[in-house]
Amino acid sequence: MSRTEIDSISYKCPCGTGTVEQTIISTDYVFPSAEVSYKFQCTECTKVWRLSNGRLVLKESEKPYIEASKACREAYKAVRQCIRQIAKRYCDQQSSLTKKSEFEHLVTIGRFSKGYATYLKCRREGKTMSEVLVHEDPSSRGEVLQWAKSVSASVGFSGQLEEVLDRLSMREEALGQAEKQIVSKSL
Numbered sequence: 267m268s269r270t271e272i273d274s275i276s277y278k279c280p281c282g283t284g285t286v287e288q289t290i291i292s293t294d295y296v297f298p299s300a301e302v303s304y305k306f307q308c309t310e311c312t313k314v315w316r317l318s319n320g321r322l323v324l325k326e327s328e329k330p331y332i333e334a335s336k337a338c339r340e341a342y343k344a345v346r347q348c349i350r351q352i353a354k355r356y357c358d359q360q361s362s363l364t365k366k367s368e369f370e371h372l373v374t375i376g377r378f379s380k381g382y383a384t385y386l387k388c389r390r391e392g393k394t395m396s397e398v399l400v401h402e403d404p405s406s407r408g409e410v411l412q413w414a415k416s417v418s419a420s421v422g423f424s425g426q427l428e429e430v431l432d433r434l435s436m437r438e439e440a441l442g443q444a445e446k447q448i449v450s451k452s453l
């Protein structure tokens with residue numbers, strides 16, 4: 267007995283000469299699941315539309331959004347780069363420190379929360395003190411930025427950090443606007 271069922275449903279495509287085929291493959295095992303996919307049966311509509319989770323997206327209308335996403339990623343990269351430079355300059359000023367005092371310093375400024383053995387391991391693996399400092403999991407991005415803001419003036423980077431942050435927020439704004447321009451509709 268087969269425990270997999272395949273259903274298909276036809277919708278009229280946007281131009282009206284072809285169809286969009288929806289296929290649902292469902293299983294009836296201990297953890298039932300259903301896999302839904304969509305496919306155009308229309309050459310013209312394939313050129314103009316894209317299918318996304320059962321919705322039609324007008325390809326042309328997505329172009330500004332794709333461009334804006336790229337610009338946003340570049341602006342974000344520039345912020346990261348600036349923070350890394352700040353961290354490097356900051357750590358260069360601490361160059362007389364031993365590894366033990368590097369570790370203690372990072373703990374004091376709240377940029378390292380694991381033990382000394384872990385710090386030594388990072389350094390043995392070739393990471394510099396500043397790389398450890400800016401190392402982040404996504405949840406601590408805000409903290410790293412706050413730290414960078416708090417020291418940027420003392421290492422001669424205040425104007426530059428503000429500049430890249432301003433550019434990032436402008437581009438995020440533009441991304442939000444571009445997202446609103448995307449034309450999509452249900453089948």
Ligand SMILES: [Zn+2]
Nearest residue numbers: 279281308311
């Ligand atoms: Zn069509």
